[in-house]
Amino acid sequence: MTIQDEYRKKGWKDLPPGGIVDRPATALEYKTGTWRAFRPIRNKDKKICQNPENCLICWALCPDAAIKRVEPNELEFDMDYCKGCGVCALECPLKAIEMEQEE
């Protein structure tokens, strides 16, 4: 249940004061990955990007923070939140990312 579902069950008396949401990170409840029309594929067919920790441009530029650094030297693309905008593919200096249509 999202925060919205929870709050819409409450009458005005039970909503928190000041129009606040009384806990953090509720944006995580919205899986924006469902909007995706294209998905990023990294290193398809050939291992171009071998040392992501030396670059991290895609990680830094992803507008949804959907690319995660995995210890010690790997990247994980979180498909729950990746909206398929293609900025990572456009900006990768090695052209290691390709955008493929979602099924």
Added chain:
Amino acid sequence: MAKAKTLGMMGDFAVAEAAKLCNPDVIAAYPITPQTIIVERLSEFVAEGELDCEYICVESEHSAMSACFGASAAGARVFTASASQGLALMVEIVYIVASARFPVVMAIADRALSGPINIHCDHSDAMLARDSGWIMLFTEDCQEAYDTTIQSFKIAEDKRVSLPVMPCLDGFVLTHSIEPVTTLPIDDEETLDGFLPIRDPLYKLDIEAPIAQGLLALPEFFMEIKRGQQEAHLKSIDVIKDVIQDFGDRWGRYYPVVEPYRMDDAEVAVITIGSATGTARVAVDVLREEGKKVGLVKLRCFRPFPEKDLQAALKNVQAIGVCDRAISFGATGPAYADVAGALYGRGPLLKNFIIGLGGKDITIDTFRTIYDKLYADLAKGEVEERVEWIGIRE
């Protein structure tokens, strides 16, 4: 044991002294006549080390209220002051501070809104913000301005309230006039001898307990949130009365939300707001000596509107003149409209008198004219002219 001192103080000085006593954590302010002396005096206190406070010199009133919003969100006790065009410039944030339930205290040095440009007293500026959700208390003299500023912090920060408060004092008539002001004899300055404990926020921005604040609310939620805000505002009247009682019990000065003067057997009464009350009291005394049964009701708390207290104070009177120091163009004075709503269906004749706009002096003769008109309508049994402007050249 600290002793109370009686000093000659301008209204602005009195407010600055009172704010200093309450030890705000943050002051973000921009100067505008006739409030400038408040913020200048406070900056002197900070510069001289008498007040330990983060004083932010901002570039406009809009920035001032924005900074106050942020500071209050972090849990600070916040004070500022403004007037007229400054209040108008910041007003979008003024509404937001109230909706966020932040207990900011802002003194308003009542000054006319332009145009034409006018730096003198009227209530159009305070009335601009009357729908914003701030608690509004109007003061009659410099002593009340001092006392009310102190009470404002306690009212605002009470968790049952947690709303911002505007103590209002009339521009020039009070801000720049010296009157005797008796300070509070305080031993423990940290909590004003227990009257004003350290602020315990209703909620705040805290890394240890994160929340999301300052959000968008779609039609599904907006009205419910506003209903909650209205409930808190309406209920605040009880806290305001408690604070008035507590203050009076400690220091001997009581300021009821609605204060009747010689109303017991009054046939005809006026309702006044702010410093005009002082002159109206003298007019009542003068006319009583002439045998006329007149009285007045001072409306000290304007928001929340003290409907029940007003109905009780006016229950035996036959004709009432609501004296507004502001006009809602195309309609009536603002206080009149609220009073009319509270008295709808009840007996007395009700008239609106617009007085003292842009600093036009209000004298005993002003009130003599008003009472005469009320008596004239009473004799006719009806109100011919619902709204009359007093004191202007025809």
Added chain:
Amino acid sequence: MAKITEVRFHGRGGQGVVTASRLLANAAILEGKWIQAFPEFGPERAGAPIKGYTRIGDEKFTIKSAIYTPDVVAVIDPTLPRLVPVTEGLKEGGIVVINTPQTPEAIKSELNVQGTVAAVNATNIALETIGRPIANTAILGALVKVTDLVKLDSIIEALLEIFKGGVGQKNVDAIKRSYEEVKVA
């Protein structure tokens, strides 16, 4: 109803009119009286004729309007009576205290005052005591002597609260001299 004495000060911007009205008020507070002191609020510039007001009462009063019928008028600048109706509204039997080199009799007839006129050459006294032609404190000595509104000691104490050290002492001398030298008609 409480007895209130209303005083109107006339001067030019920069001559200390407001300070004079405040010193009188502060002196009265020292004596436990109720006061009000305020200037005429208008656009201010040095040299423009301005007014300051003081109300003094034995008990608390609440009136907040301007002063229209003063009991006492104090004129700090001798050039003003020609330009400004300084006696306008003066109550019957009211007192005029004026900084002038002329005699009180001459002023009385010139301004057509029915009540009392007190004349003192406050500018001269100021030049000789303070060294500057700022006559606001000098006029207060004369005012106190003639009106008995506050005691001389009170006005001196009120002055020394604001003006310290050598400057304070010189101003005290000015007050004392005008207190002695004022002439009444």
